[in-house]
Structure formats: C-alpha cells, structure tokens
Amino acid sequence: MSPDPTNPPDPAAAAEGNEPPAPACVMCFNASDPTGAGGLAGDISAVVAMGAHALPVVTTILMRDTAAVFDQHDVEADAVAEQSRYVLEDVTLAGWKVGFLGNAENVSAVAEILSDYSDVPLVSYMPSLSWIEEDKLQPYLDAFRELILPATEVLVGSHKTLTDFLLPEWDSERPPSARELAVAAAEHGTRYVLVTGVMLASKGNEQFIDNVLASPQGALTGEKFERFDASFIGAGDTVSAALVALLAAGSELQAAVGEALAFLDQSLDAGFRPGMGNIVPDRFFWALPPAEEGEPEAPTADPGEGGAPETDGHAKGASRRVH
DSSP states (O other), rough: OOOTTSOOOOHHHHHOOOOOOOOOEEEEEEEEOTTSSHHHHHHHHHHHHHHHHHEEEEEEEEEEEEEEEEEEEOOOOHHHHHHHHHHHHTOOOOOOOEOOOOSSSHHHHHHHHHHGTTTTTTTEEOOOOTSHHHHHHHHHHHIIIIGGGOOOEEEEEEEHHHHHHHHHOOOSSOOOOHHHHHHHHTTTTOEEEEEEEEEEEEOOOOEEEEEEEEETTEEEEEEEEEOOOOOSSHHHHHHHHHHHHHHHOOOOOOHHHHHHHHHHHHHHTTTTTTTOOOBBBTGGGGGGGGTTTTTTOOOOOOSSSSOOOOOSSSSSOOEEEEO
16 A cells, blocks of 8 residues: 555545545554654654654664664653554544564553454564563563463564573474464464474475464464575564554455565565665655666675574565565
8 A cells, every 4th residue: 555645635524524544554663763764753753654643652762773783772651552542532542553562561561452443453563583681581571471462463573582482491403383372372362373484405495485374273374585604684664564554454464464565575675774784664665766777686684793683585676576
C-alpha cells in the first residue's frame, strides 16, 4: 500500500462531517533508536508504508550507532503507561506491536495495558539483546515470557534469538525447527511464531535462508531468501511492524506474512548505509524514482560489528525472493 498524494483530504468535506475514514491505528511500544534504523523509527516508517497509522510509545532510549548498541536509558514504567492511556482513551485501536521494552518493570506496565484490549491482535518482536548484562537480561526475558507471550498472536524473531529465548537448554546437534519453536511459544500462550534467518543445510539449499510462519502443528507459510554476507539493522522491526499493520487493516494471517516478508525483502534490497556501520532498510523504496540507466550499482555490505544481523541473507540489488 502507498499513499495517494493526488487525492488529499477535502477540508470542506471534513467541516461538513464527511471526513474520509481514518487508517487502521497501531500502537507500538518500542525503544527510541537515534539511527532511525529500528525501534520506534523503524516501526513508524513500516506501519505508514503499509497504509496504517502508528501510535508510538517510548519505552527506553538507546545509545547506539549503526554498528552497535552501547547503553540505554529507560523510561519509567508509569510514564510508559501514561503515554499509552491518554491515546487509548481517544483513538480506536486496530493492532499492537511490542518491541524492546527496556526492563521488567516496563514489561509489567505494558502487559497490564494489553490485558484491557485482548481482542486487538498483538505482534511481539524479540530482538537480539546480547549487549545487555546478564543480571538485567534474565529478569527481562522472564517477564516477557510470563506476561507478554500469553497475549501474543505472532512472535517474531531470528532463529538464533528465538532458540535462545524459548529453548535455552536445547542441546541437540541439529537446530530446532520452526514448529518446535512454535510448540515452546505455545506453552506460554503464543499462537504463532514467525522465524527469520533459518539456515537451510540440505544439499542444494546452502545459499538460501528460510523465513517460516509456524504453529505447534507445523509450518504454515514462508519465503526463502538467497544468502549473502551482509548485515542490516532494523530488519526485525520492519517485518514485525509491517505484519501488524496488515493484520490491523484486516488481512488474513498467512497472506499478511507473505506481504510483510516481500516488503522486508524489497526494503533491504533498497537499503542504504548512512554511516560506517550496517545497512538500514529503506521502507519507502516504492516512492523512489527509478535508477537512471548506466548508474553504478550500490556496493554489497560487509558483515557489521556489534553482533549478528537481525535478519541476514540479503544484499542490495535485484529482488532475490524464491518460492
């Protein structure tokens, strides 16, 4: 979906009470990311690009650049709740997105708000939090597992991150399947998982990674991407925010997952490197003018410092989605 600038709202119609209908509104609880790559900036741009309206609630402020996270300054739990309550008393909500909430106290505050709107679909995204000290990380993960997962329709995360989160004691030589991760999530009340970055080790598939929507009964849908050595930031927030925007607008789950993954693929293909670190997805690729003939192709990214990418397997260039 994309906005139509040729049809702006008619002020006279609005004055007469004939206002056009508002787009689906999605409340996003997430961190403030000053790079604009992920967090609330990523949520807002992805939600808007899909034709919905974002209601951003700041949970913590990241100190980071495009290569790594250095620190965070949390927003107090009461302030997180108050930001959302005022808006919820005014605006009709169609979807929730939960990203990084900062600490266990904020998890509890957000869960209490979610409990009042159990009929609104919730997409939760679990990013890699390897930069957080263990004594702070474990209480956060425990609270998220206990309080957010029971309300979650779809849990989104990379294969490695979801394995560490849902199956921390997994000791088999083979990695868990998307279905096994969905079974583990279902034990906490989550209905589906969207697992990104699943490595395909079977013969002939080594150059691809998979992205799979699964329930405890098995894989439901997904898309394969060709694997390249490139690192992005903001990929997980992009696909999860796009997914909830589509669900909020009334799309069926499997169709919404397919469209969200296609949107992610094209956002990464059009991605750019604003600094010296990783590539940032361009969520407004559809608004860019076509490249002039003879223009040089943008360089492929090298793996970035500061941890594994949220979704790897893409490099800039033509679309590499395979079915």
